[in-house]
Amino acid sequence: MKTETLALPGATPGVSIGLTVLRFGQSGARPKIYVQAGLHADESPGHLAAQSLRRRLEALEAEGRIAGEVVLVPVANPIGLSQRVNGVFHGRFDMADGGNFNRHFPNLTEATAAAIAGRLGRDEAANAELVRSALKAALADVPARTPTEGLKKHLLAEAVDADVVLDIHCDSEAVMHLYTLTPQAEAFAPLSALLGARAMLLATESGDDPFDEAVSRPWFELRRRFPDAPIPLGGLSTTLELRGQADVTEAYADADAAAIVDFLVLRGAVSGPAPAIPDAACRPTPLAGSQALEAPCPGIIVFHREAGDVVSTGDVVATLVDPVSGARTPVPARTDGVLYARCGTRFAHAGKRLGKIAGDTPIRTGKLLSP
Ligand SMILES: [Zn+2]
Incomplete structure (x- = not known):
């Protein structure tokens, strides 16, 4: 060497x-x-x-x-x-x-x-x-x-x-x-x-x-x-x-x-x-088929599924809990596939990427990677 x-x-x-x-x-x-x-x-x-x-x-x-x-x-x-x-x-x-x-x-x-x-x-x-x-x-x-x-x-x-x-x-x-x-x-x-x-x-x-x-x-x-x-x-x-x-x-x-x-x-x-x-x-699946699971609002992230779980469209992967009002917002999968990654923190500002699901069907165009 x-x-x-x-x-x-x-x-x-x-x-x-x-x-x-x-x-x-x-x-x-x-x-x-x-x-x-x-x-x-x-x-x-x-x-x-x-x-x-x-x-x-x-x-x-x-x-x-x-x-x-x-x-x-x-x-x-x-x-x-x-x-x-x-x-x-x-x-x-x-x-x-x-x-x-x-x-x-x-x-x-x-x-x-x-x-x-x-x-x-x-x-x-x-x-x-x-x-x-x-x-x-x-x-x-x-x-x-x-x-x-x-x-x-x-x-x-x-x-x-x-x-x-x-x-x-x-x-x-x-x-x-x-x-x-x-x-x-x-x-x-x-x-x-x-x-x-x-x-x-x-x-x-x-x-x-x-x-x-x-x-x-x-x-x-x-x-x-x-x-x-x-x-x-x-x-x-x-x-x-x-x-x-x-x-x-x-x-x-x-x-x-x-x-x-x-x-x-x-x-x-x-x-x-x-x-x-x-x-x-x-x-293999298309990167364009990978759903970036995004937070529609701010909240405490409570995951219901582990990294590696296979999820189906409509499955609630996480719930966002408003720490002031207590309002709960479910975040569902929009594709079938493997939840291959989750974020590492447990509070989301609006728009935060919470996880990624490897789906078969292309659903995205343009820049495909995380920022
Ligand atoms: Zn890296």
């Missing part, structure tokens, strides 16, 4: 922040796997799973079993990890400007398309290499003045030429679930099954350029733009939600890391016998 610390731009003189990158196997070997944990910094389940994964990768490397290259960033957001206000940890939004740390990554499609136009041939592998080089060159031109811009650029630079990218997050209170591009569902089905995921949310564009789509969507879009040239669906990328923020146990971390290693064996990055893949605990 090689450890490298990348310096982020300083916000003020005398302040420096480093991003630690762990490298396994041979630089340039294929497949290249990129894994990062905690892009929203208050996501300890992924941080702990990354440590279990690191131990496993060190042991595999000692046995000579890293066939490709594996890059692990165990703390993907050292900026967010340092953010506290009056003792309360805030990891989702950048306190410098309010931006969500997992939005507005550079969209490299246009610059890459311009660079490869007229240079694609009949050889798919050669085209893939051309796309990777163009993606890296396009990213090199993106300015990075602030610590967060520098962080995003470093993270994407490590991932943009990878064959497989795992971006490990968690939700507030949740069961295991993942997000990926619709055409990548088949590629990640084994990982979903190995992790025991209860929901797999699919979209071709979620909105606002999250990290996983900054890696995967250029390949998807370049294939559409150059239909006559063979371009693989490279940059396979998924956002893994390792349950809820408080679901931090060694048992979960070890099981999740073991599942990831099994997936790396399936992808050929780690040598060894193919693992048995359990039956899937869910089937």
Whole structure:
């Protein structure tokens, strides 16, 4: 394992922040796997799973079993990890400007398309290499003045030429679930099954350029733009939600890391016998079919259903209780599906998202992710 610390731009003189990158196997070997944990910094389940994964990768490397290259960033957001206000940890939004740390990554499609136009041939592998080089060159031109811009650029630079990218997050209170591009569902089905995921949310564009789509969507879009040239669906990328923020146990971390290693064996990055893949605990559903259960009024949140429960349209998932009048407002499901996530607090201002239900039928358009 090689450890490298990348310096982020300083916000003020005398302040420096480093991003630690762990490298396994041979630089340039294929497949290249990129894994990062905690892009929203208050996501300890992924941080702990990354440590279990690191131990496993060190042991595999000692046995000579890293066939490709594996890059692990165990703390993907050292900026967010340092953010506290009056003792309360805030990891989702950048306190410098309010931006969500997992939005507005550079969209490299246009610059890459311009660079490869007229240079694609009949050889798919050669085209893939051309796309990777163009993606890296396009990213090199993106300015990075602030610590967060520098962080995003470093993270994407490590991932943009990878064959497989795992971006490990968690939700507030949740069961295991993942997000990926619709055409990548088949590629990640084994990982979903190995992790025991209860929901797999699919979209071709979620909105606002999250990290996983900054890696995967250029390949998807370049294939559409150059239909006559063979371009693989490279940059396979998924956002893994390792349950809820408080679901931090060694048992979960070890099981999740073991599942990831099994997936790396399936992808050929780690040598060894193919693992048995359990039956899937869910089937993919459209992200546009995920109901965001919203509070129609303020109130104390009293949940009637647990994360992971299967609910039907009309089931009352929560009741909002007005703490002054005592008025009670039921909040029903508007779709059938798995209640895969709930909010972590128990008071709602009007409009608050209380939970998410993975339904089969598209019911939303536009930006599909939580703010
Ligand atoms: Zn997150």
